[in-house]
Amino acid sequence: MDHxxxxxxxxxxxIAESLPLAEAVTDAFLALERRWRDGDTDAADxxxxxGTLHTLKGNSAMMGLAPIQLVAHVLEDLTARILADTxxxxxxxxxxLVEGSGLLADLVQAAAxxxxxxxAAEEYAGRVRxxxxxxxxxxxxxxRLERRNIxxxxxxxxxxxxxxxxxxxxxxxxxxxxxxxxxxRSALLEVYRGLTARYGSGPEIADLERAVSALGAxxxxxxxxxxxTRLLPIATVFGRFGRxxxxxxxxxxxxxxxxxxxxDTRLDxxxxxxxxxxxxxxxxxxxxxxxxxxxxxxxxxxPPEATVLLRAATLADQVQITVADDGRGLDTDRIVAKARxxxxxxxxxxxxxxxALIFVPGFSTAEQVSTVAGRGVGLDAxxxxxxALGGGIEVxxxxxxxxxxxxxxxLTLAIVRSLIVEVDEERYAVxxxxxxxTVRLEPGTLHEINSxxxxxWRGSAIHxxxxxxxxxxxxxxxxxxxxxxxxxxxxxRRGLLVDRLVxxxxxxxxxxxxxxxxxxxxxxxxILGDGRVACILDAAGIVALREVA
Amino acid sequence: xxxHSKAPVVAAAPSVFEFADQVAAQEAAAVAPAPVGTLxxxxxxLDGEEFGLPVxxxxxxxxxGDITRVPQAPRHIRGVTNLRGRILPVVExxxxxxxxxxxxxxxARIIVTDVRGRVLGLLVDSVAQVQKVPADRLVAAPDEVxxxxxxxxxxxxxxxxxxxxxxxxxxxxxxxxxxx
Amino acid sequence: MSHATxxxxxxxxxxxxxxxxxxxxxxxSKGPLAGSTVYHAMxxxxxxxxxxxxxxLTLVLLDLNMPEMNGLELxxxxxxxxxxxxxxxxxVTTESTPEDEARGRGAGAWDYLRKPFQPADVExxxxxxxxERAPAA
Numbered sequence: 001m002d003h004x005x006x007x008x009x010x011x012x013x014x015i016a017e018s019l020p021l022a023e024a025v026t027d028a029f030l031a032l033e034r035r036w037r038d039g040d041t042d043a044a045d046x047x048x049x050x051g052t053l054h055t056l057k058g059n060s061a062m063m064g065l066a067p068i069q070l071v072a073h074v075l076e077d078l079t080a081r082i083l084a085d086t087x088x089x090x091x092x093x094x095x096x097l098v099e100g101s102g103l104l105a106d107l108v109q110a111a112a113x114x115x116x117x118x119x120a121a122e123e124y125a126g127r128v129r130x131x132x133x134x135x136x137x138x139x140x141x142x143x144r145l146e147r148r149n150i151x152x153x154x155x156x157x158x159x160x161x162x163x164x165x166x167x168x169x170x171x172x173x174x175x176x177x178x179x180x181x182x183x184x185r186s187a188l189l190e191v192y193r194g195l196t197a198r199y200g201s202g203p204e205i206a207d208l209e210r211a212v213s214a215l216g217a218x219x220x221x222x223x224x225x226x227x228x229t230r231l232l233p234i235a236t237v238f239g240r241f242g243r244x245x246x247x248x249x250x251x252x253x254x255x256x257x258x259x260x261x262x263x264d265t266r267l268d269x270x271x272x273x274x275x276x277x278x279x280x281x282x283x284x285x286x287x288x289x290x291x292x293x294x295x296x297x298x299x300x301x302x303p304p305e306a307t308v309l310l311r312a313a314t315l316a317d318q319v320q321i322t323v324a325d326d327g328r329g330l331d332t333d334r335i336v337a338k339a340r341x342x343x344x345x346x347x348x349x350x351x352x353x354x355x356a357l358i359f360v361p362g363f364s365t366a367e368q369v370s371t372v373a374g375r376g377v378g379l380d381a382x383x384x385x386x387x388a389l390g391g392g393i394e395v396x397x398x399x400x401x402x403x404x405x406x407x408x409x410x411l412t413l414a415i416v417r418s419l420i421v422e423v424d425e426e427r428y429a430v431x432x433x434x435x436x437x438t439v440r441l442e443p444g445t446l447h448e449i450n451s452x453x454x455x456x457w458r459g460s461a462i463h464x465x466x467x468x469x470x471x472x473x474x475x476x477x478x479x480x481x482x483x484x485x486x487x488x489x490x491x492x493r494r495g496l497l498v499d500r501l502v503x504x505x506x507x508x509x510x511x512x513x514x515x516x517x518x519x520x521x522x523x524x525x526x527i528l529g530d531g532r533v534a535c536i537l538d539a540a541g542i543v544a545l546r547e548v549a
Numbered sequence: 550x551x552x553h554s555k556a557p558v559v560a561a562a563p564s565v566f567e568f569a570d571q572v573a574a575q576e577a578a579a580v581a582p583a584p585v586g587t588l589x590x591x592x593x594x595l596d597g598e599e600f601g602l603p604v605x606x607x608x609x610x611x612x613x614g615d616i617t618r619v620p621q622a623p624r625h626i627r628g629v630t631n632l633r634g635r636i637l638p639v640v641e642x643x644x645x646x647x648x649x650x651x652x653x654x655x656x657a658r659i660i661v662t663d664v665r666g667r668v669l670g671l672l673v674d675s676v677a678q679v680q681k682v683p684a685d686r687l688v689a690a691p692d693e694v695x696x697x698x699x700x701x702x703x704x705x706x707x708x709x710x711x712x713x714x715x716x717x718x719x720x721x722x723x724x725x726x727x728x729x
Numbered sequence: 730m731s732h733a734t735x736x737x738x739x740x741x742x743x744x745x746x747x748x749x750x751x752x753x754x755x756x757x758s759k760g761p762l763a764g765s766t767v768y769h770a771m772x773x774x775x776x777x778x779x780x781x782x783x784x785x786l787t788l789v790l791l792d793l794n795m796p797e798m799n800g801l802e803l804x805x806x807x808x809x810x811x812x813x814x815x816x817x818x819x820x821v822t823t824e825s826t827p828e829d830e831a832r833g834r835g836a837g838a839w840d841y842l843r844k845p846f847q848p849a850d851v852e853x854x855x856x857x858x859x860x861e862r863a864p865a866a
Binding site for chain 2: 426427470471472473510511512513515516517519520521522525527531532533534535
Binding site: 007010014018055059061 | 746747749751752844846848
């Protein structure tokens with residue numbers, strides 16, 4: 001911090017207060033840009049942003065952070081212009097606002113290192129001034145929605161002065177190092193347990209316990225802080241769909257309104273990057289197959305314009321994304337007919353189970369289905385992509401009322417709270433997000449029906465598979481199965497017989513090398529406290545397996 | 550015959566894959582490149598036979614720790630092990646060569662190879678040493694050896710009474726391609 | 730006239746920025762103003778209540794831009810209700826036009842303080858106020 005600024009010691013308070021403001025401005029400009037692109041050039045809510053920018057400018061000035069003050073200042077001018085002049089609401093103006101607010105957030109974040117701030121701010125302010133001098137120019141520039149562009153530009157400006165902007169890969173590296181620290185902490189914990197077991201209690205053991213537990217708490221905070229740096233608003237993904245939906249609806253000669261909610265819901269960038277494709281599948285399905293042509297809608301008394309809703313919401317440590325349409329709904333009869341034609345086992349009464357068939361690989365990709373069953377290409381691909389992210393997908397549909405897909409995703413990918421189980425002397429981690437319950441196996445509670453294990457669980461019969469057989473160690477069963485773990489993914493349940501429940505642990509997820517093939521039942525691996533590798537079971541994959549004894 | 554396969558072997562790791570093509574091309578054209586310098590081979594044993602890998606393709610040699618099975622993994626994958634926080638796939642190179650799986654003894658080692666950034670462990674009975682071999686000692690395999698082991702062989706080295714078989718690392722990667 | 734030194738007093742800071750409150754804390758806890766009593770309000774409404782409760786205030790430092798009653802609204806209301814007109818109020822702004830300033834003075838602001846300011850600016854302002862308000866020697 002500036003040495004001659006009297007408030008230098010308040011830099012962390014400055015960042016804490018200003019960053020949320022800058023991020024709120026960024027999100028608001030992203031939303032504004034999206035609306036403008038969709039043809040709605042209202043700018044009323046930008047009036048409030050002017051005040052926020054003013055506050056940011058004042059705060060930055062007080063701290064002697066001239067570059068940030070400058071960016072806030074030109075953004076304020078640009079905002080004033082679009083408020084005053086509807087002709088100034090061009091795509092170029094929107095792109096500049098989005099870029100500037102992103103730059104503002106980046107600069108605020110880097111404020112503790114003021115020497116690094118200069119270049120990008122000056123360069124950006126120069127362009128805004130040029131823009132303001134020529135505003136009203138109808139030639140709009142192509143939209144730049146992705147933050148990546150912003151960052152690249154800002155980098156170019158700030159490099160010379162030694163920027164502290166962070167490449168996302170470095171965050172990945174930090175996370176990996178954090179993961180190693182987690183493993184080392186687990187190892188320490190094991191040592192502590194060993195010492196307690198051998199020597200009982202004592203002042204040193206108590207000190208060690210305090211130290212280990214304090215370390216645990218600090219690691220938890222570090223994890224949270226680290227994860228926070230990786231979260232980005234889902235607006236960056238939702239923002240891509242406005243135009244695609246409009247174009248597709250036009251091609252289909254349908255009238256479709258895309259409504260987004262929860263744009264500021266935050267998700268790990270790694271997940272965001274992989275969310276676009278499955279969402280495109282779901283959206284195009286909704287438009288092509290879900291929504292009826294205008295005439296048909298009018299005939300059945302619906303508004304001529306269909307609504308497709310894209311909503312995100314945070315629920316505890318998960319994010320739920322809904323893609324819903326108010327179209328004709330799934331046609332269960334045709335799905336059943338198609339399933340039978342494909343030789344699939346099709347239940348005739350259970351509507352949920354019938355709906356779930358559309359995610360079966362190959363089912364929805366069949367061209368025939370896309371027209372007759374009202375659902376088309378790529379649902380299995382979308383489901384696979386969501387499962388690969390450790391998430392789940394469910395569908396609900398009412399004939400004539402519409403269809404809604406609900407995706408459940410972890411907030412972050414890297415660390416998963418897991419149940420550690422043992423089967424035939426091998427340990428596995430089971431993500432707790434997919435564990436409904438663990439049940440001690442009492443004599444006489446497991447029945448064999450058609451050579452499949454079945455148990456009554458919460459009033460219904462569930463299939464209980466043998467862990468050893470499922471995981472390929474069954475031939476050499478070395479221990480009695482004492483428990484079963486009830487796994488669930490969406491509406492599906494399946495029990496898994498295991499020998500021992502070892503405990504709960506946060507595990508750091510590591511990917512599997514392609515050399516290891518693509519197992520259905522394993523989603524990754526982790527390193528346990530004792531240094532051994534344990535596979536992480538893919539609960540969604542296991543409950544979806546068809547041929548299991 | 551005695552000369553035509555050496556230059557590619559001393560080339561850096563990334564060229565291992567091109568090697569097969571080059572051998573084929575060279576054999577077709579019967580062009581003999583000049584012998585170059587000295588080969589450094591890490592030699593190891595599999596069921597009594599001695600094998601070698603160019604040191605450039607080897608990162609390190611580690612003792613065999615706990616190896617965790619991976620359900621549904623390809624047949625020649627023994628499992629995974631913890632290499633300083635990294636999940637290292639361990640290839641059971643013996644079964645790939647038609648031998649019985651290794652019963653680990655204290656001499657067993659994992660050779661950590663790095664081919665084009667793909668890091669894999671090869672489980673071997675024991676590791677002997679780094680062997681310097683004059684490049685011109687490397688010859689194409691005798692036909693009788695070749696017909697039996699043609700898939701993993703890139704050449705042999707005669708040293709005194711010893712015969713060192715140069716293992717083709719593509720084989721290890723190949724293990725992933727063959728299903729369970 | 731010599732550069733006067735301000736004396737500690739009782740101050741009310743009305744600002745929606747926690748950061749600014751921290752800054753005022755620094756100013757009023759160091760140097761010549763150390764030992765002052767400072768009341769903090771996060772918006773105009775709170776500020777008005779504190780002003781009503783403390784007729785002994787030396788000075789109110791009032792931010793112009795705030796949610797829930799901004800600085801000018803607070804001043805107008807005070808004027809309308811005749812609340813402690815003897816307590817001087819300084820409007821704090823990032824930038825203001827002469828018209829803004831005229832409106833502020835019309836509503837009873839004693840002076841303006843412009844951001845960015847340094848502790849010395851606040852000290853000078855308070856010293857000037859105290860000199861102006863001091864009973865003639």
